[in-house]
Amino acid sequence: MATDKPTRTPFDDAKDQLRKAQEILGFSDGQYEMLATPRREMAVAIPIRRDDGSTEVLHGYRVQHNFSRGPAKGGIRFAPQVDLEEVRALAMWMSWKCALLGLPYGGAKGGVTIDPSKYSQAELERVMRRYTSEILPIIGPEKDIPAPDVGTSEQHMAWMMDTYSQSVGYTVPGVCTGKPVELGGSLGRAESTSLGVFFMVKAALKKLGINMEGATGTVQGFGKVGRGAAAFMARAGIKVVAISDVYGAVRNDEGIDIEALGKHVDETGKVVGFSGATEMDPADVLLLDVDVVVPAAIESVITAANAEKVKAPIVVEGANGPTDFAGDAILVKNGKLVVPDILANSGGVLVSYYEWVQSRDNFFWDLKRVQENQEIRMMKAWKEVDEYAAKKQIPLRVAATVLSVERVLHAHQMRGLYP
Numbered sequence: 001m002a003t004d005k006p007t008r009t010p011f012d013d014a015k016d017q018l019r020k021a022q023e024i025l026g027f028s029d030g031q032y033e034m035l036a037t038p039r040r041e042m043a044v045a046i047p048i049r050r051d052d053g054s055t056e057v058l059h060g061y062r063v064q065h066n067f068s069r070g071p072a073k074g075g076i077r078f079a080p081q082v083d084l085e086e087v088r089a090l091a092m093w094m095s096w097k098c099a100l101l102g103l104p105y106g107g108a109k110g111g112v113t114i115d116p117s118k119y120s121q122a123e124l125e126r127v128m129r130r131y132t133s134e135i136l137p138i139i140g141p142e143k144d145i146p147a148p149d150v151g152t153s154e155q156h157m158a159w160m161m162d163t164y165s166q167s168v169g170y171t172v173p174g175v176c177t178g179k180p181v182e183l184g185g186s187l188g189r190a191e192s193t194s195l196g197v198f199f200m201v202k203a204a205l206k207k208l209g210i211n212m213e214g215a216t217g218t219v220q221g222f223g224k225v226g227r228g229a230a231a232f233m234a235r236a237g238i239k240v241v242a243i244s245d246v247y248g249a250v251r252n253d254e255g256i257d258i259e260a261l262g263k264h265v266d267e268t269g270k271v272v273g274f275s276g277a278t279e280m281d282p283a284d285v286l287l288l289d290v291d292v293v294v295p296a297a298i299e300s301v302i303t304a305a306n307a308e309k310v311k312a313p314i315v316v317e318g319a320n321g322p323t324d325f326a327g328d329a330i331l332v333k334n335g336k337l338v339v340p341d342i343l344a345n346s347g348g349v350l351v352s353y354y355e356w357v358q359s360r361d362n363f364f365w366d367l368k369r370v371q372e373n374q375e376i377r378m379m380k381a382w383k384e385v386d387e388y389a390a391k392k393q394i395p396l397r398v399a400a401t402v403l404s405v406e407r408v409l410h411a412h413q414m415r416g417l418y419p
């Protein structure tokens with residue numbers, strides 16, 4: 001789709017994906033506009049006191065893309081590149097992701113433009129609490145339920161839950177998910193996105209007839225998603241031969257010892273310098289000749305500039321939006337099997353849903369129940385997407401988007417356009 005902006009944003013990609021769904025489903029341009037336009041957007045200033053006594057004003061956002069199927073749901077990102085366009089794209093993808101998994105939610109996303117590595121823990125607490133109090137009028141267990149994302153953790157959710165609870169005067173665990181287990185979090189939430197990525201790696205390998213034992217893979221990102229995904233893959237016998245983080249990348253063709261690398265990262269903060277591997281150019285991690293690559297960091301890392309060089313037959317998107325629209329067209333042309341983000345990384349919001357249910361019931365599940373339910377629901381979604389893609393002869397991403405958009409549209413049609 002043509003755009004008059006000088007550079008394309010992730011939101012342009014998200015809207016182009018929606019156009020593709022429109023071509024297949026044949027809904028009207030008015031309905032396209034309705035789905036392409038977030039229902040509500042909030043931009044807030046976040047004035048904070050630095051530890052040296054000075055004052056600084058940060059910028060934050062919360063975008064609620066859709067409510068047709070239920071309250072809005074989606075994470076909060078603390079990262080330097082956060083802007084309204086990025087948050088809009090991420091919010092739209094949350095609507096599709098929740099619908100694809102059959103969750104009773106719409107989609108939302110939030111973010112603060114900040115490089116968290118430059119702030120102390122006490123400063124980050126002030127940022128999170130002030131951001132929460134600024135967006136407080138539009139969040140709540142029945143309205144919009146935040147969760148962690150890039151740059152935020154269980155601790156941020158504990159601060160958010162406390163700030164909200166202090167304001168209303170009683171403890172409200174259901175206001176956000178991804179909380180510490182002691183505060184109403186769910187067992188299995190911390191590793192849920194990684195486990196889901198692993199289920200999709202397993203399903204994709206099986207589809208292409210590749211044995212998991214001895215298969216090879218690489219992972220971009222060693223944060224909440226990448227680290228766990230690499231560990232689950234290695235445990236299942238997949239040789240993870242290269243891993244990168246924001247600082248660099250390491251390689252070992254015999255398979256990296258993920259547990260040992262994790263210890264090294266806990267001690268030093270980065271993957272480089274790990275004695276069990278050699279350093280490599282992080283730009284090449286997704287381009288190695290392996291069976292599966294897992295981009296699990298940020299958006300737009302597979303683009304027209306490098307997609308032609310992707311050799312792996314399988315790409316499993318642990319991150320949100322790691323393949324941009326042009327990059328995706330190249331992967332499809334080259335016959336790659338791409339498990340799209342809204343399916344591949346949906347384990348996080350799925351277990352967030354289980355957490356929200358547990359928080360509201362005050363009845364907590366054991367880990368087995370959480371993970372069995374996660375596997376059943378994700379494999380059901382995989383089967384639906386895979387079968388629909390085969391029936392319509394379309395890529396998995398298009399199939400997943402079409403199935404999700406159809407559900408959101410159907411919910412909207414049943415409710416009707418107010419007034």
Ligand code: GLU
Nearest residue numbers: 074075147149348349352
């Ligand atoms: N931030 C995660 C995602 O992008 C989880 C969202 C949630 O649990 O609400 O899917």
